[in-house]
Amino acid sequence: MSELLNKINSPQDMRLLSVEELKKLAQEVRDHITHSVSQTGGHLASNLGVVDLTIAMHYVFDFFDDKLLWDVGHQCYAHKILTGRKDEFENLRKRDGLSGFPSPDESPYDLFSVGHAGTALATAVGMALGAQHKGTNEKVVALVGDASIVNGVSFEALNNMSLVKRQLLVVLNDNSMAIDVTQGAIAKFLSKVRLTHTYEDMRKTTHNILEHLPVIGGRMEGAIKNFTRTLRMAVSPNRLFESMNIPYFGPVDGHDIGSLVKLFRAISELNRPVILHVYTKKGKGFTPADDDPRRFHSTGPFVINGKVEEEPKAGKRIFTDAFSDAMLTLGEADEKVIAITAAMPDGTGLNKFRDEFPDRYYDVGIAESAAVDIAAGLAKQGLKPVVCIYSTFLQRSFDQIFQEISQQNLPVVICIDRAGLVGNDGPTHHGMMDIGFMRMLPNVQIVSPANEAEMKNALTYAVNAGTPVALRYPKDVVSDDQIALPQCQLPFEEGKSVVIRAGAGEIFIVAIGSVLTEAVKSADILNKEGISVGVINARFVKPIDEKIVSLAFQGKTVITVEDHGVACGFGSSVLEMAAKKAQEAGIGVAGRIITLAGPDRFIKAGPRGSQLEEIGVGANSIVETVRKLVVSV
């Protein structure tokens, strides 16, 4: 079955194969990926799409010395399999298993641990400049998709690429589809190119490139000019790149390994940055993914049977579902509500809103910075924009939130999905800083719903607050504690927490957001042990409820619990307020404030539940903390 792949323990082994054998290897790699992802879940379609490309790159370049930069990096599976990690591949995205993204911890073939879009071109420019300074000869190759190249950082890098006075190859992997439908003018332009370009055209283009590029040295500038002259496309992407002074080659077939090998050999001899535009097909070689690449962009485990059975559904609602439905309700109630996403309609759950209110929905592509500014403009016009962006991607919008939202005090609602620990996606996606960077901003309020009922209440509050409101929630199952926690049915009031359990009145667990569930669980366990603790649902990070701090001044013990880093987090803001109050009143804090939150290091991929325990905010960890406390008192 995998007779060739079995022998490949490093790219060197692969280089012993003939080009014909590479094609067979490609199928074996595809099978390996499909089989493995059917067990573990992961990104499937995009990875199947770049198998041929990856094999051709590793055949021509030696990325032990040469530098390969992945953009986003979720399409690196074939690369991992070919660089000595095929056996560990079955532990993809598992605790202590392989990361779903490139990871320097795993292999010298992975240069940057990535996960966010648009950075490969800029880091490639940096590495090429570094080689230029050192006078070393390694090749630098950056692989970027059509969805990533329109990101602002990519553009800034393209605009600065001419700083590089040596070889640098940008491979534009155009699979004509971003995570959802690619947005924006450039995407439409590229798709127009694709529509006017036949398979035969691609063969001719490949031929033209190879004809005009001397394999070693030769008069490069002349060769580039000669090739450009032969471009006969009605709509040529060259127009896009020529104003940036980057020679453009393509489009060529990204599944024709033989041609790719020749093209890489020829083009990598060019002593300057160039772009090679390749067409690939998401899901290539696995019919179901080929037919429905969107379904297989990021998938859970599934059954391979030619047709694919439904993936075993967890069957549980997540916070994103709750948000998705709450947005629908709001959209119906208020025509001023407008939804904005940055290339994540499915991931954020805004797809329902889009389908219901297509004219009040905008997808700006992977452009988080612009998304926030567009929302600011809409708010300035009196509308009620709701921007939904994952926590770590929102880091891209920090300065826009500062200048266009906070300074203008514009009522934009910023929904922060994937806030806190995200489980298997790992460090690049854990949202451990959003409380910190948002709570420094004047005028901005921060709320965090604890469950299904609160999502609705929090969103309703946010949309009508008349001031910027950030609303954070995790990638997790949403609990429906309507009966157990009737207090969560109450409307949100500015800066007001709600008491969930009164307790014996000495120790209070103050939770913000979804970890309220952990707090309540811990209180139940402790109760059975005869330790009665109070539980408070903070609801607001900012403005924070002064009552929480008052408890500490009354000699109580306050334990804050949050799914965020300890630095600059919710607990930290409780400490700040206590210090302020102590200074103003000229008194000390009689009781104690204990802040449970994430440490000053990156948390590895793994199940979210165990990650919560690892950082001390899971139910068992909270119980431990309280037990120690009770003993020490």
Place this chain on the structure above:
Amino acid sequence: MSELLNKINSPQDMRLLSVEELKKLAQEVRDHITHSVSQTGGHLASNLGVVDLTIAMHYVFDFFDDKLLWDVGHQCYAHKILTGRKDEFENLRKRDGLSGFPSPDESPYDLFSVGHAGTALATAVGMALGAQHKGTNEKVVALVGDASIVNGVSFEALNNMSLVKRQLLVVLNDNSMAIDVTQGAIAKFLSKVRLTHTYEDMRKTTHNILEHLPVIGGRMEGAIKNFTRTLRMAVSPNRLFESMNIPYFGPVDGHDIGSLVKLFRAISELNRPVILHVYTKKGKGFTPADDDPRRFHSTGPFVINGKVEEEPKAGKRIFTDAFSDAMLTLGEADEKVIAITAAMPDGTGLNKFRDEFPDRYYDVGIAESAAVDIAAGLAKQGLKPVVCIYSTFLQRSFDQIFQEISQQNLPVVICIDRAGLVGNDGPTHHGMMDIGFMRMLPNVQIVSPANEAEMKNALTYAVNAGTPVALRYPKDVVSDDQIALPQCQLPFEEGKSVVIRAGAGEIFIVAIGSVLTEAVKSADILNKEGISVGVINARFVKPIDEKIVSLAFQGKTVITVEDHGVACGFGSSVLEMAAKKAQEAGIGVAGRIITLAGPDRFIKAGPRGSQLEEIGVGANSIVETVRKLVVSV
């Protein structure tokens, strides 16, 4: 002298003038700006450059209803003068005077308070979409410079401009020069266009546009096509914009008011987003600024005598000077040191390094995100990049610092100039959040030099730390306390503070960075009153010296002093560490921790010294705090 201007109290008044009179008015506005800026200081050259353009815009549009979006906004002086603020203009950039940037607090004609580049296009898209939703007919106009349009956010907005299905005019104000020399391929491309384009060509282009565009309605698409067909430029910017599907018109003369009025009238009838490319000359109409626009980009007060006398120099070294010289020394000692700026060689003081080591210096233009990623690539190649970016502009790089620097633990030095309060530049430029957003990042150390000697020591430490280090310092005079503070001569050691004054041992002022000077001053004043306080120079925000926290556990009073917001600041991290220590040891804090830092609101423009007092970290404020404390004890 100002016979026309005297009568203009709003744009309506101006619309009573003939086009011939507008030309005279333009000269009066120029004189008003030159005279006023000679008294107050401010941006001169760029403002003189857009006077004609501004007059033409206000003549055609009614920006009481129509929307005018300024990019960066430092070129809004003529706009302020024409919108009823000509008399207040003499208090430009003064406390309680006019802001140097657009400010909604001052006038309904100012929509967004801005100061950072690249946001006007995105907010304009948002406002146009807003009008589209509401069905209102106001015109939306965004004015963006050639240095700003290459910013990533601008590009994201251009790529999304086709979301707008109504009028939206982008005026590309091309003065062929960013703050320093414009960087990047697009800038070179635009400059090539300019070089091949004569004054006569511009006249023809204007004529062509007016010929093909029907003034009201008409067959627009056909008109655009007809115009495009008449473009006969060897190098046309149309190539740049056509792949983004935005009709392009130009270039035209930005000083020909009569033509501009006609062009605005015709083009604003187009029912879709379009770009009008205008050429202007920085410093136009004031010979010295015309000859040396760089000198007059941002100027202090000066004497108008036709030739301009030297501006009265403060004669004092600032932190930027200390950094500039320290970089030179480091550059000489270590060939691996490479400097990167984002369009601010003069502002950051890296110009000296550039002149001495041109091949180890990169200016990437207004592209802070790419700057950090390029640095990451260089560090990955074993070099020692030093990126220097103003504090609030660095907010643009937050996600890159997270993913490419912190996660990879790459030894990039990030120099944060303009950290803390910046005086007259006001809210968009106050760097009150950099400690917060940097200290959440694992692996990143943060140091802050207090004076000249420490700048050298801190930078030497940072460049050799082998881990990412951020180094923050303010826009302020740098003290040379070599004799007074011999402790500052000591090399920086990881996480070690230095004791400046032992004091009586009960109250310690712990200062980070330049406000050490305020702390020492306050100790001197208090000493005379018989109150002896200790003074500690923290040096490190992260890792923080545990000794500082230990003092509080020993029952002492610790007063932290920082030039940063109280939220997530240095004091906040002291509180966090104390809470952690208390939890671990199972004990309470015996003493007190008082955190002096900026409040949760924006601080207005004014002298930095009084701003420091306003937020409670100036010497007098510290004295007040201690006095109260001593009384209450």
